[in-house]
Amino acid sequence: MERQEEPVEAGQRSLDLLRLSSRWTSAEEVSFSAAKTEEEEPSYLNTFNSSGMFQMVSMDKMSVQYVGSPQHGYDVGAVQANCPAPTKRIAYYFEMTVKNAGQKGQVAIGFTTKEFNLRRQPGWEVNSCGYHGDDGFLYHGQGKGEPFGPTYTSDDTVGAGINYSTQEFFFTKNGELVGTVCKDIKGLLYPTIAVHGPNEEVTVNFGRQPFRFDIEVFMLKERLKQEELIDKSTLSPNVSHWIVRSYLLHYGYQETVNSFDVESGIMSPHIPSPQENGFQEQGDAYALSNRKILRQFIRNGDIDSVFRNLREWYPQIMQPDTSVICFLLHSQRFIEYIRAGQLMESVNYARAELNKFFTIKPLDExxxxxxxxxxxxxxxxxxxGHLLDPGQREFVADSVNAMVLTTSPGTKSMEDCACSRLEKLLKQLTQCSLERRALNDGQGEAFDVHKLVHTKRMSSIDK
Incomplete structure (x- = not known):
């Protein structure tokens, strides 16, 4: 009989370790991880990566003046930003002000790749795009441009941006959107400006000063467009109700389930059939009362009662006594001693109960x-200090809850007990977003449920 239970115990230990390693993280580590993902933004013009033959860049590296002699199309003075445009956002944008258009106004703004020939105008070569001032044409990878917008000259401010949600370039003039064009260039792109005639001089703004164009409103509108597309999608009747209800059942919130049913007009709550709304709640409702009691004990810091009830109700969970769930509960009992300021009791408890876990490599750290x-x-x-936060108790409660669910006769997979259907749905949405970003060369905002919920909550408060 014991041999038959070994694979089950191995599966439980794997499940516990998976949950433990993914959630035992301090706030400081989370902040540090988030900081590492921040992208560098262009902040000045790169004087080293330029032709250096036909332009002079100002000391602050924000202005360019043409000083050459334009004899042909390879006498352009183009300059890129110090780094490529960041991509992990909904859009990127910068502006250029024409201080002097010279005689012909052959200035341009756009985006180019790192290998671009900087003796050419952006848009004249492959893997580049540029909006030109002398004719108002858009050049997109070839020497022949297409009518696009108005010309621009001295004292005009034009802007160039990348809309990652639609995979388009967009250009502006004096704070107004001029137009968009498909972005069919892969890889990182550098904000680029160019001059091509005597006395031509332009200044860039990478965001240190307020933009003429309201880029924040533009990005907000783009997000609203995405939300409108989602809002137009249809769902089966009551699907959201049963998703929320299954979440409450999964984590043992029995009283909340009852209140939720009453508020929803369900006077005689029932468990839907497997065919109803596509859900099967029998598994989530398993041992609901027991799981509710165990969660409340853990929330109150009464770990001794948790041990007593688990050994009575589900003794298989507590075997062997060096399992991960036992580690979590003994650790929490130790933490509760610390929380109460009972240092001597905590030391004695560590010697009696925690000492045996030092021999288990995955748990030693x-x-x-x-x-x-x-x-x-x-x-x-x-x-x-995060171990003393209420969130640590919730983590332990969730782990115990999952282990109890694994004892349900209808359980097909240990992993199914680790999270609710709602959480699985959010994971699927996140994965779909990552796949979509992968198709766009990893560009654009990733799905962030915390940010989405916070934004929605703040919007409702403002209303």
């Missing part, structure tokens, strides 16, 4: 974090 609480006079303000 996590155990060191727990024991480190003893090293600080004020552990709540230490680097491991």
């Amino acid at each position: 996590l155990l060191e974090d727990v024991i480190a609480l003893l090293a600080y006079e004020d552990p709540s303000n230490s680097c491991v």
